Amino acid sequence: MQRDLPVLVDYVLIPALNLALAFVVGAVVLGLIGVSPLDALATLFQGAFGSLDGLGYTLYYATTFIFTGLAVAIPYQAGLFNIGGEGQAMLGGLGVTLVCQAMGGYPLWLVLPLAILAAMVGGAAWAAVPAVLQVKRGSHLVITTIMFNFLAGAVMTYLLIDMLRAPGDPSPETAAFPPSTALPFAHEWAAHLGLAMEESPLNLSFLVALVAAFLTWLFIRRSLLGYEIRATGHNPSAASYAAIPVGRVTVLAVCLGGACAGLVGINEVMGVLHRLVLGFTAGAGIVGIAVALMGRNHPFGIVLAAILFGALYQGGAELAFDYPQVTRDIIVVMDGLVILFCGALENMLRVPVTRAWQRWRTVPA
């Protein structure tokens, strides 16, 4: 395949330009709110990377966003858009909860794999219905996954209020899990190594997320099934002609996406909250869309984009702390702008950049 653009321009320059545009508009919004954009950027950067615990928070947020980014990216390889990360993450959290509540007292090396499995099964199960409906009945996955997000919310509210709530607890959350099921925090490990690190919610899940991203890359790029998923995404009829079971491959891709979303439960429920709390996903599924678009649906791109968004979330918290007129909603604005410029308006700069590149190439230097 002949490329119009070199990889560096296609995968680095254009996303960077789109991101810059999003930041420019974000700066205008900050100006409207009455905050100097440059001061805000300095606060943001300092908050996200300026201290060890700030960095810990950044990577903790990034962990969740890697999972939800992969949840969008894997189905995307099969040509489908999964907006259901939010609901799939909730069900993943439910799976983690059931394992952690049942397995108090067992060693962590036994509990963690089971919890990971339960998280993936929960997320995949919630993705399976929309996936099968898409393949068998042609229901649009975007619409059904949106509906399933609302359904997941209703199911979790019902379960947490009527079934799982700790006796006597007025808020919709379960009792704390047995302490033996808690994942180790990064600052605890640092203390073992004799390093002083302030407390942050960064935990073992970050490594799980990195492994998940690497395995996704291996699976998509280096396995037969991954090849079949990509072939289906590029051209379903050609894939079908090549004897690829397009329907089964599609369902698999969407369910794997759901499984990745389910892993959010490992980071949030098992790693930090140590209990199931209503609304623990807090919009992470939505951020996953921005992360996947920013990372061009490539696992390594997603890790980088997730760290960027983790930094935005952590820096945004600092910003909200320093400026009374700013809340963390400003980060949601940035999410929206990134999705707009890196996703919907992605072609806006691509055309002029391609033209400029070609002109530059044809003129002899």
Next chain:
Amino acid sequence: MSLIDVLSVLAATIRLATPLILATMGGLFSERAGVIALGLEGMMLAAAFAAACIAAVTGSVWLALAAAMGISMLLSLLHGFASVTQRGDQVVSGMALNILVAGLTPSLGLAWFHQGGQTPALEPGQRFMPIALPGADSLAGVPVVGPVWNHLIGGHNLIVYLAMLLLPLSAWLLYRTSFGLRVRAVGENPHAVDAAGLSVARLRYVALALSGILVGLAGADLSIAEGAGFGRDMTAGRGYVALAALIFGKWRPGPAFAACLMFAFCDALQVRLQGVALPIVGVVPVQFVEALPYVLTVLLLAGFVGTARAPRAIGVPFVKTR
């Protein structure tokens, strides 16, 4: 249930259906023209915010209404710029609008009014109040007729009546005018429209502008008619329910209108039924009634409740062929 209970549920149905109907009809024109209306939630929320801001600052409901329709139309056109001119992904563009507005409204609200992201509570003169129909006083004492005239047919704000008028209006516009024919054609087969010498992009932009105006009315209903001010995330998923109603109504004005009424009725009933034991099924958890629109839509999409066929060219950017 007494007559008064039945009446109050029905009146609540009409009130709750109003923003749904307006947003659904807005979505109808967008989707029939071939542009996915995933940004309804964001457009409605932005309109609600703009209306509440302008009403609070100027005190004029009409300026506020214009602002609501204007901002919603601008967002709709931005969606058009991304999906028609730039041929971007329409799902992504719609989600971008929703997320952007969800963050922008409380941020600007906090900065401008310092009330935790809300706008100031509006006085009766700054919003659309319930209208008493003629003869309301003299009929008040009459059994059955009086309450029906005063509380079911009358006693709603102006936007409610606009929403009810919208059913015949949009059906007429879509099926009885050349504009409607073109909108439907551009959503089914844009190449034919192009071959007939009409601009596909122009038609889609006009449909999106109309869509924006209607969705703007929906937002205004929430913040300056039904409610008295803007609250964070006050649309609470209504944009998605409207989208569900549009699909449930198979992209046709009449059935979509009926779907809105049905979803609103479920909503109104659910408030009444909280904790009430029904015969046979017992107490139904609130969440199940709330989830009903979504379940029904999924079932419909799965083809278990009739079939829904979307406009053929929906979501596909138009590329002129030679």
